[in-house]
Amino acid sequence: MNSPIGQPLALVTGGGRGIGRAIALRLARDGFRVIVADRDEQALSEAAAEACDREFVLEAARLDLTDREAVTDLIERNQPFAAIVNNAGIFNEKGFFDLDPEDFRRAYEINLVALFSLSQTAARRMEAGSKIVNIASRAFLGARNHAHYVASKAAVVGLTRAMAMELAPRGILVNAVAPGLIDTPLLKALTPERLAAQLALQPTGKAGRPEDIANAVSFLAAPRTDFITGQVLLVDGGKSLGGGMGL
Numbered sequence: 476m477n478s479p480i481g482q483p484l485a486l487v488t489g490g491g492r493g494i495g496r497a498i499a500l501r502l503a504r505d506g507f508r509v510i511v512a513d514r515d516e517q518a519l520s521e522a523a524a525e526a527c528d529r530e531f532v533l534e535a536a537r538l539d540l541t542d543r544e545a546v547t548d549l550i551e552r553n554q555p556f557a558a559i560v561n562n563a564g565i566f567n568e569k570g571f572f573d574l575d576p577e578d579f580r581r582a583y584e585i586n587l588v589a590l591f592s593l594s595q596t597a598a599r600r601m602e603a604g605s606k607i608v609n610i611a612s613r614a615f616l617g618a619r620n621h622a623h624y625v626a627s628k629a630a631v632v633g634l635t636r637a638m639a640m641e642l643a644p645r646g647i648l649v650n651a652v653a654p655g656l657i658d659t660p661l662l663k664a665l666t667p668e669r670l671a672a673q674l675a676l677q678p679t680g681k682a683g684r685p686e687d688i689a690n691a692v693s694f695l696a697a698p699r700t701d702f703i704t705g706q707v708l709l710v711d712g713g714k715s716l717g718g719g720m721g722l
């Protein structure tokens with residue numbers, strides 16, 4: 476079992492399941508002491524159990540990331556984070572003409588505003604050499620049937636670039652990973668027809684695995700990665716290359 480003493484501390488939001496859980500397990504394997512923040516109690520215990528099976532420890536913090544007091548408390552009762560992975564996000568499908576402002580507010584509240592608030596509070600205490608990795612989405616380039624999500628993830632990309640510039644003087648590096656279609660519970664928001672249509676657009680013909688995103692995050696969060704900031708790494712099996720249908 477790994478000892479938590481003397482280890483750099485990482486925080487993974489939405490780390491109870493899906494991509495976040497894979498990231499948390501990977502960072503634990505990389506030598507971080509990892510806190511997983513999630514609102515889903517069951518997901519947190521399943522993540523902790525999976526970590527235990529692999530002889531790692533994941534520390535669970537059950538909270539809603541839109542609760543600023545709870546987030547501040549989590550940050551203040553721990554040593555400064557060496558790495559923060561802002562992964563928690565929500566997704567649902569709705570055509571442009573069916574959307575209303577409330578859909579945008581909900582998507583922005585967790586995908587963008589909660590990410591900003593947590594990062595701002597934590598960054599005040601973070602030391603030079605620390606990393607923030609924001610999980611955006613390939614959808615920031617554009618996608619059908621979820622304009623609110625697309626807009627929120629495009630905003631994450633903009634925020635990542637702005638944070639990178641303002642936090643660089645403190646030695647904090649900020650990057651984003653933009654996943655394409657990844658096989659997680661989030662895909663349940665797609666009808667089988669829409670999922671099939673999405674898969675048909677994949678040059679590799681398949682969805683990615685949460686571990687594919689964890690690999691990219693591991694690289695960006697690593698202490699040796701110290702000259703990359705403000706970048707967006709697309710991990711999408713080539714989907715962002717377009718359809719390849721000729722000129």
Ligand SMILES: NC(=O)c1ccc[n+]([C@@H]2O[C@H](COP(=O)([O-])OP(=O)(O)OC[C@H]3O[C@@H](n4cnc5c(N)ncnc54)[C@H](O)[C@@H]3O)[C@@H](O)[C@H]2O)c1
Pocket residue numbers: 488489490491492493494495512513514515518538539540541562563564565566585610611612613614653654655656657658659660661662
């Ligand atoms: N799965 C994909 O194909 C895909 C593609 C592109 C981007 N992404 C992004 O990757 C990230 C993770 O996606 P996933 O597929 O693993 O999703 P998921 O729905 O499987 O897991 C998300 C986790 O975040 C937690 N969470 C959500 N809102 C929260 C809140 N307010 N407070 C605390 N916890 C909260 C959930 O409880 C859940 O455990 C998201 O930001 C998503 O937008 C996913």
